[in-house]
Amino acid sequence: xxxxxxxxxxxxxxxxxxxxxxxxxxxxxxxxxxxxxxxxxxxxxxxxxxxxxxxxxxxxxxxxxxxxxxxxxxxxxxxxxxxxxxxxxxxxxxxxxxxxxxxxxxxxxxxxxxxxxxxxxxxxxxxxxxxxxxxxxxxxxxxxxxxxxxxxxxxxxxxxxxxxxxxxxxxxxxxxxxxxxxxxxxxxxxxxxxxxxxxxxxxxxxxxxxxxxxxxxxxxxxxxxxxxxxxxxxxxxxxxxxxxxxxxxxxxxxxxxxxxxxxxxxxxxxxxxxxxxxxxxxxxxxxxxxxxxxxxxxxxxxxxxxxxxxxxxxxxx
Numbered sequence: 217x218x219x220x221x222x223x224x225x226x227x228x229x230x231x232x233x234x235x236x237x238x239x240x241x242x243x244x245x246x247x248x249x250x251x252x253x254x255x256x257x258x259x260x261x262x263x264x265x266x267x268x269x270x271x272x273x274x275x276x277x278x279x280x281x282x283x284x285x286x287x288x289x290x291x292x293x294x295x296x297x298x299x300x301x302x303x304x305x306x307x308x309x310x311x312x313x314x315x316x317x318x319x320x321x322x323x324x325x326x327x328x329x330x331x332x333x334x335x336x337x338x339x340x341x342x343x344x345x346x347x348x349x350x351x352x353x354x355x356x357x358x359x360x361x362x363x364x365x366x367x368x369x370x371x372x373x374x375x376x377x378x379x380x381x382x383x384x385x386x387x388x389x390x391x392x393x394x395x396x397x398x399x400x401x402x403x404x405x406x407x408x409x410x411x412x413x414x415x416x417x418x419x420x421x422x423x424x425x426x427x428x429x430x431x432x433x434x435x436x437x438x439x440x441x442x443x444x445x446x447x448x449x450x451x452x453x454x455x456x457x458x459x460x461x462x463x464x465x466x467x468x469x470x471x472x473x474x475x476x477x478x479x480x481x482x483x484x485x486x487x488x489x490x491x492x493x494x495x496x497x498x499x500x501x502x503x504x505x506x507x508x509x510x511x512x513x514x515x516x517x518x519x520x521x522x523x524x525x526x527x528x529x530x531x532x533x
Contacts, residue, residue, distance in 0.1 A: 234272070234301075235268070235271060235272075238269065239272070239297070239298075239301040239304070240258065240305070241254060241258065241264075241265045242269060242297060242298050243298045243301055243302055243371075244257050244265070245269065245288065246290050246294075246295070250288060251269070251288065257371075257373060272297070276293065278291070278293045278294075279294070280293065280294035280297070281294060305372070306509065309511040309515075322350040322352060322517050324353065324354065325356060326353055326355050326376070326517045327356050327358070327373075327374040327375045328355060328357045328358070328521075329357075329358045329359075329365040329369065329373075329376070330357060330360075331359065331360070331362055331379065332359055332460070332462070333462065333479055333483070334481065334482065335357060336481075336482030337481040337482030337483075338399065338482075338504070338525075338528070339357055339378065341528055342521070342524060342528055345527075346521065349520070350517070350520055350521075353517055358374065361436055362379035362387055362437055363437070365377035365379050365507070366393070366507065369509060370390050370392060370393060372509070375512065375518060376506055376507070376508050376518060376521060377506070378398070378504065379504070379506075380437065380503060380504045380505070381437065381502060382437065382441045382444075382500065382501070382502045383499075383502070383503070384498070385437070385440065385441060389507065392510055392511075393507045393510065394508055395505050395506070395507050396505060396506050397504070397505050398504045398505055398506055398525060398529060399503075399529065400501060400503055400504070401503075403438075403477050403478060403479045403480065403495065404478060404480065404492040404495065405477055405495050406466060406469040406477075406486070406490050406492055406493075407491050407492075407493055408470065408475075408489065408491075409491055411491070413493065416493055417493075417494070418495065418496045419493050419494075419495055419496070421445050421446050421451075421453075421495070422449055422451075424453075425446070425449075427453075427454065427474070428455075428474045429453050429474055430459060430474040430475075431476065431477070432458065432459070432460055433460060434458065438477070438479075439458075441477075441500065441502075445500060456474060462478050462479075462484075463484060465478055466484070466486060466490055469490050470487045470489045470490050477495070477500060478492070479500075479502065480492075481504065508522075
């Protein structure tokens with residue numbers, strides 16, 4: 217009887233039911249670096265996230281966060297809990313997907329992250345198909361740069377990410393994600409109709425070394441590729457204008473302000489005053505892929521969206 221009382225008391229002291237919402241809040245603070253940023257990512261208020269963290273601290277009788285200046289970092293106990301908790305939530309996602317795997321109806325929210333030209337060339341026709349094949353599935357779309365899209369899907373901020381990487385600059389994809397190639401895209405240089413090279417069948421970077429360029433902002437994949445393409449020849453392009461919209465690039469080309477490297481996927485109809493000329497040596501080729509968490513492999517909604525994406529692929533320009 218004495219041993220039985222000791223066992224019961226020890227169990228009550230050592231074990232507690234971890235609140236999954238509190239665990240997600242802790243992981244979000246780890247990933248985003250502050251309670252405010254974590255709250256924004258989870259669509260909670262900062263006070264709600266703070267209360268969740270305090271709940272974990274009361275249950276574990278250990279501090280989870282340590283303040284460093286105006287930001288916070290996880291304590292060693294908090295870091296270990298977040299690390300193991302991430303694995304637990306991934307396993308739980310797999311179990312939930314298996315539990316509903318036989319469901320015939322597709323309901324709930326399905327979140328897609330995509331870059332701009334894929335949103336026009338791939339996601340827009342995909343949404344049209346899903347309205348007919350899964351009318352009760354609430355699909356949301358967020359435009360982000362591919363690197364951010366990788367982080368989003370890895371951390372559970374989206375269910376599917378459409379990303380791209382260039383032939384000689386592969387995107388780093390974590391082992392916790394699975395990848396499927398959707399499309400192979402090429403980029404052309406846009407020139408004014410009366411440009412000295414506009415009637416050429418193709419051009420090389422060295423043909424364009426003295427030109428002024430409009431490109432996407434520094435840090436984006438397309439900007440990095442333009443720099444890399446010229447670096448292969450030991451030179452650097454004269455980049456004067458930076459804008460995230462390819463429509464703006466085309467407008468600047470039309471007015472003779474600059475030239476631009478613009479992908480074909482999702483490209484709007486060009487003005488008669490703009491010519492698209494293929495680039496060689498090297499040829500700017502990028503791979504467009506879909507990414508999802510390995511733990512969501514059997515998710516019925518993801519499987520359905522994936523099938524629709526595969527059926528759509530021959531129609532992708």
